[in-house]
Amino acid sequence: MKFLRNYIDKIKPNFEEGGKLHAFRSLFDGFETFLFVPNDTSKSGVNIHDAIDSKRIMSLVVIALIPSLLLGMYNIGLQNAIAAGTVETTTWFSMFLYGLVVTLPKIAVAYIVGLGIEFTVAQWKKEEIHEGFLVSGILIPMIVPVGCPLWVLALATAFAVIFAKEVFGGTGMNIVNVALIARAFIFFAYPQVISGDSVWVATESICGLGSDVTVDGYTCATALQNVANGAAPVGATGELLTSCDMIFGFMPGSIGETSVVAIALGAMLLLFTGVASWKTMLSVFVGGIAMSLLFQHTMPENPVAQIPFWQHIILGGFCFGAVFMATDPVTSARTEVGKYIYGFGIGAMAILIRVMNPGYPEGMMLAILLMNVVAPFIDYCVVQSNVNARAKRVTKKN
Amino acid sequence: MHRVVKISKGLNINLKGAPAKEFTSVDTPKLYALMPADFTRVTPKVVVKPEDAVKAGDALFVDKSNPELQFVSPVSGKVVAVNRGERRRVLSVVVESDGKFESVEYKAQDVLSLSSDEIKSHLLKAGLFGFIRQRPYDVIATPSDTPRAIYVSAFDSKPLAVNFEVALKGNEEDFQVGLDALSRIAPVHLGICACQQSTALTVAKNVTTTIFKGPHPAGNVGVQINKTAPVNKGEIVWTIGAEEVIFIGRFFNKGKIDFTRTIALAGSEVKNPSYSKVVLGAQLTNILAGRLESRYENRIIDGNVLTGKKTVADGFLGAFSTEVTVIPEIVNDADLLGWAAPRFGMYSTSRSYFSWLMPKRKYTIDARIKGGERHMIMSNEYDKVFPMDIYPEYLLKAIITGNIDKMEQLGIYEVAPEDFALCEFVDSSKLELQRIVREGLDKLRAEMC
Numbered sequence: 001m002k003f004l005r006n007y008i009d010k011i012k013p014n015f016e017e018g019g020k021l022h023a024f025r026s027l028f029d030g031f032e033t034f035l036f037v038p039n040d041t042s043k044s045g046v047n048i049h050d051a052i053d054s055k056r057i058m059s060l061v062v063i064a065l066i067p068s069l070l071l072g073m074y075n076i077g078l079q080n081a082i083a084a085g086t087v088e089t090t091t092w093f094s095m096f097l098y099g100l101v102v103t104l105p106k107i108a109v110a111y112i113v114g115l116g117i118e119f120t121v122a123q124w125k126k127e128e129i130h131e132g133f134l135v136s137g138i139l140i141p142m143i144v145p146v147g148c149p150l151w152v153l154a155l156a157t158a159f160a161v162i163f164a165k166e167v168f169g170g171t172g173m174n175i176v177n178v179a180l181i182a183r184a185f186i187f188f189a190y191p192q193v194i195s196g197d198s199v200w201v202a203t204e205s206i207c208g209l210g211s212d213v214t215v216d217g218y219t220c221a222t223a224l225q226n227v228a229n230g231a232a233p234v235g236a237t238g239e240l241l242t243s244c245d246m247i248f249g250f251m252p253g254s255i256g257e258t259s260v261v262a263i264a265l266g267a268m269l270l271l272f273t274g275v276a277s278w279k280t281m282l283s284v285f286v287g288g289i290a291m292s293l294l295f296q297h298t299m300p301e302n303p304v305a306q307i308p309f310w311q312h313i314i315l316g317g318f319c320f321g322a323v324f325m326a327t328d329p330v331t332s333a334r335t336e337v338g339k340y341i342y343g344f345g346i347g348a349m350a351i352l353i354r355v356m357n358p359g360y361p362e363g364m365m366l367a368i369l370l371m372n373v374v375a376p377f378i379d380y381c382v383v384q385s386n387v388n389a390r391a392k393r394v395t396k397k398n
Numbered sequence: 399m400h401r402v403v404k405i406s407k408g409l410n411i412n413l414k415g416a417p418a419k420e421f422t423s424v425d426t427p428k429l430y431a432l433m434p435a436d437f438t439r440v441t442p443k444v445v446v447k448p449e450d451a452v453k454a455g456d457a458l459f460v461d462k463s464n465p466e467l468q469f470v471s472p473v474s475g476k477v478v479a480v481n482r483g484e485r486r487r488v489l490s491v492v493v494e495s496d497g498k499f500e501s502v503e504y505k506a507q508d509v510l511s512l513s514s515d516e517i518k519s520h521l522l523k524a525g526l527f528g529f530i531r532q533r534p535y536d537v538i539a540t541p542s543d544t545p546r547a548i549y550v551s552a553f554d555s556k557p558l559a560v561n562f563e564v565a566l567k568g569n570e571e572d573f574q575v576g577l578d579a580l581s582r583i584a585p586v587h588l589g590i591c592a593c594q595q596s597t598a599l600t601v602a603k604n605v606t607t608t609i610f611k612g613p614h615p616a617g618n619v620g621v622q623i624n625k626t627a628p629v630n631k632g633e634i635v636w637t638i639g640a641e642e643v644i645f646i647g648r649f650f651n652k653g654k655i656d657f658t659r660t661i662a663l664a665g666s667e668v669k670n671p672s673y674s675k676v677v678l679g680a681q682l683t684n685i686l687a688g689r690l691e692s693r694y695e696n697r698i699i700d701g702n703v704l705t706g707k708k709t710v711a712d713g714f715l716g717a718f719s720t721e722v723t724v725i726p727e728i729v730n731d732a733d734l735l736g737w738a739a740p741r742f743g744m745y746s747t748s749r750s751y752f753s754w755l756m757p758k759r760k761y762t763i764d765a766r767i768k769g770g771e772r773h774m775i776m777s778n779e780y781d782k783v784f785p786m787d788i789y790p791e792y793l794l795k796a797i798i799t800g801n802i803d804k805m806e807q808l809g810i811y812e813v814a815p816e817d818f819a820l821c822e823f824v825d826s827s828k829l830e831l832q833r834i835v836r837e838g839l840d841k842l843r844a845e846m847c
Contacts, residue, residue, distance in 0.1 A: 036734060037769070038766070049822075272749055383792050
C-alpha cells in the first residue's frame with residue numbers, strides 16, 4: 001500500500017493553501033483520512049493514544065444497520081409481490097433485488113445531499129470533515145416509507161443537516177437527532193408521503209424486477225394504522241399478522257424498521273462493542289412495556305391501548321428507535337443516571353403518543369425528539385446533585 | 399491496620415518495555431540543567447551568569463514574586479549557559495559538572511525538634527521547597543500558606559512507571575526523616591499500594607497511611623486526596639513526590655544537597671529496560687547511549703508516556719521526572735482503512751478491536767493520535783477511567799467555555815492535568831484534555847489570586 005500512500009503524499013500539496021485544487025481540500029482530506037489513519041503524532045499531553053476514533057465508531061453503527069437494511073430490502077420485494085399476488089411465482093432473490101433497486105437511489109440521494117453539505121461546510125470552516133453523517137445518511141432512507149419521493153428525501157436531508165446539525169456546530173454539537181429531524185420534516189411538510197395507506201408498499205416494477213400493482217389506488221396500511229382505525233393488526237394479505245411476521249418484519253412499514261430479528265443483530269453488535277449504552281436501550285423497553293401495561297388496564301375502550309405490550313414493542317418503529325436512535329450518544333442523556341430516565345421517558349412517551357394521539361399511529365419519532373430536547377435538562381439535574389454535594393461538603397466543614 | 403481504599407474505575411495499559419528490577423550503570427553525565435517550565439507558576443529570575451562557579455545547593459534562579467523560593471544547582475561546577483527562548487523566557491540554566499559533586503554544607507538537624515516555620519525556612523534555603531506542589535491549581539506551593547495536609551503517593555501506577563520500592567531501597571532512613579520533616583508542617587498522608595511490602599512504607603511513622611487497590615490512576619496523588627478528604631474551595635493541600643521526600647530526608651540527615659534519584663529507562667524501543675541512578679537534571683546523552691533500538695524513528699519522552707514531554711536525545715531530565723521513556727514515533731505510516739481493518743496488533747479499550755481478547759499481551763504503542771480531533775461524541779468514555787467523584791466531561795466543558803463558576807462547582811480545585819491523562823488516552827474524539835485542564839487551572843488562578 002506504500003505506492004498509494006506515496007501517490008497521496010505527492011498530490012497533497014495541490015490541495016493545501018495556495019494549491020490549485022485548494023477548493024477541494026475538505027474532499028481530499030476526507031478521502032485521505034478514509035484511506036489511511038492520519039500520521040499526526042501527539043504534541044501535548046499523552047504521548048500514546050487508544051486506537052479507537054470516531055470513524056471506527058461510526059462505521060460500526062453502519063455495520064450494525066446492515067442486517068435491518070438487507071431484510072428491509074427483501075421485505076419491499078415481498079410486499080410488492082403480495083400486493084401483486086405473485087408471491088408464489090417470485091423467488092426470494094428477485095424480491096431482494098427489487099428491494100435493492102428501490103432502496104439504493106434513496107441511500108444515494110441521502111448521502112450525496114448530506115455529504116455535499118458536510119464537505120462544503122468543512123471547506124468553509126477550514127475543518128476536517130466529520131463522519132457523523134455516515135450514520136445519519138443511512139438512517140434517513142431506512143426510516144421513511146418506500147413510497148417517499150426522492151426529491152422530498154433530498155429536501156428533508158438538506159434541511160436536517162443544515163438546521164439540526166451545522167447551525168449548532170456540526171457532529172457532536174447537535175441537540176436533536178439529525179435523521180429523525182429529516183423524518184419529522186417530511187412528517188410536517190409532506191404528510192401525504194409518510195402517512196396514509198398508499199405509501200408503504202412499492203407498486204411499480206423497475207427494470208423488469210417486481211410487479212406493477214394494477215389495482216387502481218392500491219392501499220395497504222401498517223399494522224399500527226389498522227389497529228388505530230379500530231381493525232386488527234393485519235398485513236398486506238388482509239390476514240392477521242402472525243408473531244413470526246412481526247418478528248421477522250414481513251409487514252408494511254418504513255424500510256428499516258420492520259424486522260425485530262435484524263435489529264436485534266445490530267443491537268448485539270452495538271452493545272458488545274459498547275458503542276450504544278445498554279442503559280438507554282434497556283430503559284426504553286422498560287418504559288414502553290410499563291406504559292403499555294398501564295394503558296391496557298386503564299383504557300379498555302381504546303383499541304391501541306388494548307394490543308398486548310409485546311406487540312407494541314415489535315410493531316412500528318419502537319425497536320429501531322430504541323436501538324439506533326435513542327442511543328445516539330450526542331443527543332441522548334450523557335450521564336449514566338440520566339440515561340435511565342431518558343430511555344424510560346422515550347419508551348413511555350412513544351406508547352403515550354400511540355395511544356392518545358388519534359391523528360397518527362406511530363409515536364417513536366416524536367418521543368425521541370422530545371426526549372432529545374429534555375436530555376440536557378436531565379443531565380443538568382444529575383450533575384447538579386454532584387455540585388450540591390460538593391457545596392454541602394464546604395458548608396459542613398465551616 | 400491502615401484504611402484500604404478500593405478503586406474500580408481506571409485502566410492499566412500493558413506496554414512493552416517495563417523496567418526490570420536491576421540497575422544499569424551510566425557514565426556520569428557532564429551537563430545538568432534546571433528548566434523553569436517544570437516549576438509551574440514560577441517566573442524565574444536567574445541569579446547566576448555563565449562561568450559562575452556553583453556548588454550543589456547554590457541558587458540558579460529564584461521566583462521573581464517570591465525571591466526566597468530558590469531553585470538550586472543539582473551539582474557542583476560552573477554555569478555554562480542560560481538558554482532563553484521567545485521574549486527572553488528562560489528555557490534552562492545549564493551547569494557543567496566538575497565531577498566532584500560538592501554540596502553547600504549545612505548542619506544535620508533533628509527534624510522532630512524543629513518548628514513548622516524552621517522546617518520551611520530550611521527547605522527554602524536548601525532549594526527543596528520548589529519540589530512541593532499544591533492543590534488547587536497544581537502549581538508550586540507558596541511558602542507563606544498553611545496547608546490542610548501534605549499528601550505523598552508512594553507508588554506510581556502509570557504504565558512503565560518506576561517501582562518506588564526499587565528507588566527506596568537503601569534510602570529508607572532518609573525517606574522517614576523526610577516524612578518527619580513534612581509532618582512538622584502539616585499532617586502527612588501517605589498513599590501506598592497493596593503490593594508494597596517495604597516496612598519503610600507499611601509502618602512509616604508520623605503519617606496517616608492509606609492503602610490503595612486498583613488500576614491506574616490509583617497512584618495519582620489527586621485521586622488519593624479525592625478518595626480520602628477532597629480539597630474544598632479555600633483549602634490548600636500540598637503534594638510532593640516520594641523521591642523528593644528522600645531529598646528532604648537526606649538534607650536533614652546529612653546536611654547535604656544530594657539530588658541523586660533512581661530513574662527508569664523504559665519503553666518498547668529500549669534495550670533491556672532497567673533502572674539507573676542519576677542526578678536530577680542530567681543530560682540524557684549518556685543515559686541513552688547504546689540503549690536504544692533503531693527500528694523506527696524514536697520518540698524520547700522526559701517522564702511518563704501519559705504525562706511526560708517529548709524531548710531530544712541530548713535533552714535534560716526534568717526536575718520531577720523519574721523516568722525516561724522511548725517509544726516509536728510512527729510504526730506504520732500507511733495504515734490502510736483504519737476504520738474498517740481488524741488491526742490485530744493495536745491496543746484499544748474498545749471492543750471494536752481485538753485487544754480485549756488478549757488482556758495479558760504487551761503492546762508497542764506509537765505516538766500517533768490515530769484519528770482526527772472531534773467534538774465530544776461518545777459519552778461515558780472519560781467516566782470509565784476517572785475514579786474521582788467528579789463529572790469529567792462537564793468539568794471539561796466548563797473549562798472549554800471559560801465558565802469560572804461552573805468550574806468551581808464541578809470540582810476544578812481537586813484536579814491536576816495528570817488526572818485527565820487516561821481520559822485523554824481513551825478519548826475517541828482525540829481532544830487535548832491535559833492542555834485544556836492546564837489552561838483552565840491557569841485561568842482560574844489568574845482570576846482568583
